[in-house]
Amino acid sequence: MKILLDECVTKRLKPFLAEFEVFTVSEMKWNGIKNGKLISLCVDNNFDLLLA
Numbered sequence: 001m002k003i004l005l006d007e008c009v010t011k012r013l014k015p016f017l018a019e020f021e022v023f024t025v026s027e028m029k030w031n032g033i034k035n036g037k038l039i040s041l042c043v044d045n046n047f048d049l050l051l052a
Contacts, residue, residue, distance in 0.1 A: 001020045001021065001048045001049060002020070002021045002022075002023075002046060002047045002048050002049075003017060003020050003021065003022045003047065003048065003049045003050075003051060004022075004024070004025065004028070004038075004042055004047045004049070004050050005022065005024045005025065005051050006038070006050060006051060006052035007025045007026070007032075008052060009051050009052065011024050011026075013051075023047075025038070028045075035052070
């Protein structure tokens, strides 16, 4: 499962999801992108879950 952590979610959650493929908005260079566009980027990049 591929998961994206939004800016409002602490990156400290990432180690607890180690069994999954987890990225932060910062790692993807998507800082400041609003939810509508962010959801489109998630779909385009095959994310299964957006934690916001």
